[in-house]
Amino acid sequence: MKKYIVILLMALCFSSCKNTNKEIIETTPKSTKPEKQLRQILKAKNAIKIDGIADETSWKNAKWHPMDQVWLGDSLTAEDFSGRFKLTWDDEALYVLAQIKDDTLIDNIKDPLVKWWDEDCLEIFVDEDNSGGEHQYNHNAFAYHIALDGNVVDMSTEKIGKLYNSHIESKLVTSDNTSIWEVKMYLYNDTYDDNSKPNKPVKLTTNKKVGFAIAYCDNDYSTERENFIGSIPVEGEDKNRGWMDANIFGTLKLKD
Template sequence: MKKATYLLLLLVLVFNCKNETSKKAEEPSLKETPQKIASTKIEKQLRQVYKSKTAITIDGVANDSAWVKSTWYPIDQVWLGDSLTEDDYSGRFKLSWTDDALYVLAEIKDDILIDKIEDPLVRWWDDDCLEIFIDEDNSGGEHQYNHNAFAYHIALDGNVVDMSTEKTGKLYNSHIESKNITEGNTTIWEVKMSLYNDSYNDHGENTPVNLSANKKIGFAIAYCDNDNSLERENFIGSIPVEGEDKNRGWIDANIFGTLQLID
């Protein structure tokens, strides 16, 4: 009887110890907050962008004087997928600005264009699209579900999507005016972008930032390429990204390059 009582007491003691240990192990998880990426941006790929002295017409035709004087930069860094041949893809872009907008001219050579997902808020990254990353104050840091920076996906039909603060896709068509024209396997994209700072409120009124000389902006541009699959096959960007995971632009503004506006 004594032996049975002793064993019972021992089992109760062991159970209580395990339960207490389990509670202590769970307590930290109750206090955990979502992991943040520090704003530790190192300025890289600094590019000077010259102000346009005349109005730029968004018509998908690269005949504005600003484009004649601007420099071509490549979109050639594979962030997702296998290496590409020039027969399948090549891309490059130019930049300009005015007091009220940043302008992008992109030339994409893609042998097959895909735009088959009808709902613009469903898997918008799996159709062919131009993606432009903007960090208005060049501060870097995390922007996955906030507006510390933007990752605008510009579809072939002109819809513009980014993640909202509600962790779902949202149309930001009022931020961007674009036009694309395709001839053969070459598509010219012309884009006018209003820039917003990190106080942007998805449910409020927002005023675009006025641009001025010497301002620095975090920037990258990429192309989502799908030849005929259910998912995006390749993702090609304008800047090298260190590490194994190169698809971080939609989360981490530290990877962006830097633009300096020049009068």
């Protein structure tokens, strides 16, 4: 009798352990990213013309979001830097309108692949499937640096800087100390291959979630950027993590 009870207990345990494992597998989400700064982004009703002029109705209807988190450098004055941005999307692309007030614009290094982060540039972080995770030398996510001359640079899988000008169309219009950056950005998923052509951008759909952050590298007078100002708080001592860690990004939800 005792023997049968032991066998019965073992059978019960085996079945319940199996179920527990199954549950764990089924409920483990693909994303390891902590959900934060979830923003609903409205779809553009008309075409966005990339001309640095925000006269489209979609821009008028979109909300401003602040770029006010100092990731690198000392605290800022309003004259030195202030920034804000709007977002919209359509089937083809994500659109960013950034308004940056910067007292001095610096573009001294002529080669776009040399120290591209140390001159004034707009940096847009995007994780097409909102997976989060490491992306330093892979395309799980991108960190596009848009230079004042429009060149777009990110780290490639070869561990060197590479131009990704076909991913982003942008126009910069500056008047006094205020620059308007109008940006059209195609989204590529993590199968993007630096050595194969062509890679196809992803078609965007309602309710899709996209990992996103934006920042500005501000240099006014030195050989290195003096400040790096982002759109999202980053915990811990080292706040300059967006270029390799997609877990710090916020989340956009695409809405009609």
